[in-house]
Amino acid sequence: MEIKLNEAVEKIALDNGQVTKVKLASQPQTLDTQLLFWSAPPFIALKAMNLPVVSNKPELRTALVFHYSVDKPLLDDRSHYLWIWDDSTAIFRVTLYPNLSPESKSHTISAEVLCAPEEAEQYSKEDIFNTLKRLELIALDANCLSSIKQVIHNTFPVPSSEFETGNAENYHTLSENVSNVIVSGRSGGKQWRQADVLVAAYNAIQAFVKAG
Ligand SMILES: Cc1cc2nc3c(=O)[nH]c(=O)nc-3n(C[C@H](O)[C@H](O)[C@H](O)COP(=O)(O)OP(=O)(O)OC[C@H]3O[C@@H](n4cnc5c(N)ncnc54)[C@H](O)[C@@H]3O)c2cc1C
Structure with a gap:
C-alpha cells in the first residue's frame, strides 16, 4: 500500500x-x-x-482549549467530563483527567470554549483558571503549575x-x-x-x- x-x-x-x-x-x-x-x-x-x-458555507466556530496542571487534587473526583450549561461562563466542556486514570499522580484538567475567531484573544488562561475555581472544580487555594491555551480555528459549524x-x-x-x-x-x-x-x-x- x-x-x-x-x-x-x-x-x-x-x-x-x-x-x-x-x-x-x-x-x-x-x-x-x-x-x-x-x-x-x-x-x-x-x-x-x-x-x-x-x-453551503457555514459559519465556523473557533475552539479554545485550556489545559492546566494544578498543585492540589481536583474537587470533583468522579466525573470524566462535564458539560457546562451555566450561562455565566463561556466554558462548555471540562475534562478531568485524574478521573479517567485514577493511578495518575498529576492533577490535570482541560476547559473548552467556542467563540468567533476575533474573540479568541478575549479569553485568558488566568480568567478560565479562576472560573474553574468558581465552578468548584479547582480548590480556591490551588496554584497553577503549568498551562497551555490552544486556539483551533474552523471547528464546529454553527x-x-x-x-x-x-x-x-x-x-x-x-x-x-x-x-x-x-x-x-x-x-x-x-x-x-x-x-x-x-x-x-x-x-x-x-x-x-x-x-x-
Ligand atoms: C473542536 C472539536 C472537538 C471535538 N471533540 C470531540 C470529542 O470530544 N469526541 C468526539 O467523539 N468527537 C469530537 N469531535 C468531533 C470530530 O469531528 C470527530 O471526532 C472526528 O474527528 C470526525 O472525523 P472525520 O473524519 O469525520 O472528520 P475530520 O477528522 O475533521 O476529517 C476531515 C478531513 O477532511 C479534510 N478536509 C476538509 N476540507 C478539505 C479540503 N477542502 N481539502 C482537503 N481536505 C479537506 C480535513 O483536513 C480533515 O483531515 C470534535 C470536533 C471538533 C471540531
Missing part, C-alpha cells in the same frame, strides 16, 4: 455511475480506482466529478436549517450517483462523534466487501 501525502484531488472520472480514475493535481497520470473512500466534505468530490453542488439541508443534498447527490464511493465522516452529516464515524466507516467497508 502507498500513502500519498500533501496531494489534492483535481478530477474524478465516472463511467456509468462508477469512479474509474482519480487525477491528482501534482501528477500527469491518473490512478485506477476500484473504490473511493471519501472522508473530506462531499462538495469537494462533487466538484471534481462535475456533479451539481449546493453551495447549525442552521440551510446547512443541514445543503449537507444532506450534497451527500445524497454523491451517494446516489456513484456506486463505488463510501462517504465517510462528520461532513456527510450522518455522524459527528469519533466513535460513530469509525463504526460507520467499518460497517460501510464491510458491506462493500460483502457485496463483492
